[in-house]
Amino acid sequence: MKSNSYLLFFLFQITMTKRIKSFLPPLPTFHKEKNIRRVGLLLLFSFTIAFIFLSPIFYSPNPIKITPKYDFNQSNHLTTHHKEEETCDLFTGRWVPDPKGSSYTNWSCLTLPDSNNCAKFGRKDKDFVNWRWKPDGCDLPRFEPKSFLSIVRGKKLAFIGDSVARNHMESLLCLLSQAEIPTDIYKDTLDRFRTWYFPSYDFTLMVLRSNFLVLGIQRVTNGISSGVFDLHADKIDVKWSEKLPEIDYAVISDAHWLFRTIYLHKGEKLIGCVFCNDPNITDLGLGFALRTIYRTALEHVNGCKGCGGLVTLVRTFSPAHFENGTWNDGGRCSRTSPLSSREVNFRGNEGEFSKIQVEEVERVKRKQGKKRFGVLDITKAMLMRADGHPGSHWNNEWMKGFNDCVHWCLPGPIDMWNDLLLGMLKRESSLQ
Structure with a gap:
């Protein structure tokens, strides 16, 4: 002293x-x-x-102390903070302004499809990209492409589901391409199965299209597709399931194709319908149909014999935001800023669907098996983002005059799903 x-x-x-x-x-x-x-x-x-x-x-009883700039006792606080981040609920929070905006643009992402390129098709406002998701109990770090690629080095990750699953994959592709431009190594004739490869990390990114996860067959009348489906709820869609053994990470999501006339079958028996308006057949409701297809899909994953240490995440329901109508009768989505929590109904159909998906994941986790399961719960956060859809700003050459209030602009709020995905992969050891 x-x-x-x-x-x-x-x-x-x-x-x-x-x-x-x-x-x-x-x-x-x-x-x-x-x-x-x-x-x-x-x-x-x-x-x-x-x-x-x-x-x-x-001669003071408390003389001045010359202390180092870094307090080495801080390590305990850092460890505590790190543990809090590991246990924090990432899915409950709010959107806060973020002037930094997105890490990419529609110009810097070379793989961005026209269907999500809102700026290219006339969207002028840019405020919708200047918001970040802030969990209540911690901070959600920005997506770091190199960190993500390091975690998945030598692995294969597949998005399995409908066109919103594809939207999610396209977002991840844009984010990762800021670190390395991937090689497009496979595309089927309908562009529903796609594979990209990042050679520096030996990482493969795939999308496997399945509208129902289970076997769905569209009824055809006089050679014309009817839009009515027979869903065999106990039979898995082999087009994606046969690829499971080669996958290390699977992100499963599906629901939007249930919003149509569907007849549900188990074995050779018709057990009910959804939106069929047939007095002789029980309408089992959307919730029943959703639970049935997820139970079949997750039980199949859990029973996959050649799937090793497969990690499966269920991404919860992504809400649509049609206002003043639905998709085919003038519905629009023209908001330019997020909704507040007071403007959102968290107890509607979207909340019910998310709850069902979470329950089915918890159910399969209680069963014996070496597979790991988790939930990527985006529903609450995205209910507030009515401003994030293409609306009329998309390449709608096949659906002229219709607004897209289901999918998401790129860049846009859907990029947050990959912030969450990276957080979940970091917590992989806790997925039991």
Whole structure:
């Protein structure tokens, strides 16, 4: 302690000497004796001033402590904060302004499809990309492409589901391409199965299209598709399931194709319908149909014999935001900023669907098996983002005059799903 005080005294004395000297006129070099005398007086004066100023410090019961800039005891606090982030509920929170905006644009993402390129097709407002998701109990770090690619090095990740699953994959592709441009290595004739490869990380990204997860067959009348489906709820869609053994991470999501006339079958028996308006057949409701297809899909994953340490995440229902109508009768989505929590009904159909998906994941986790399951719950957050859809700003050459209030603009709020995905992969060890 004393050595620190002496050091402080010495430094102060030197400083005072220099400052006092700076106020004096320059001494002529030829008056040596006078110069020596004046320097002596100068030193005596500076020592006196320093002693008067610093003596209370030397004899104070709480002398000044010279401490390092970094407090090594902080490590305990850092560890605690890290543990809080690992256990924080990432899915409950609010949207906060973020002037930094997106890490990419519709120009910097070379793989961005026209169906999600809202700026290219006339969307002028840009505020909808200047919001970030803030969980209530912690911060959600920004997506780091190199960090993500390091975690999945040498692995394969597949998005399995409908066109919103594809939308999710396209968002991840844009984010990752800021670190490395991927190679497009496979596309089927209908562009429903697509594979991208990141050579520097030996990482494969896939999308496997399945509208129902289970076997769905559209009824055809006189060679014309009817839009009515027979759903075999106990039979998995083999087009995606046969690829499971080669996948390390699966993100499963489906629901939007249930909003049509569907007849549900188990075995050879018709058990009910959805939206069929047939007095002789029980309408089992959307919730029943959703639960049935997810139970079949998750049980199949859990029973997959060649799937090793497969990690499966269920992404919960992505809400649509049609206003003043539905998709085929003038419905629109033209908002330019997020809704507040007071403007959103968290107990509607969307909340029910999310609850069912979570329950089915918890159910399969209780069963014996080596597979790991988790939930990517985006429903609450996205209910507030009515401003994030293409609306009329998309390449709708096949559906002219219709607004898209189901899918999401890129860049846009859907990019947050990949912030969450990265957070979930970091917590992979906790997925039991």
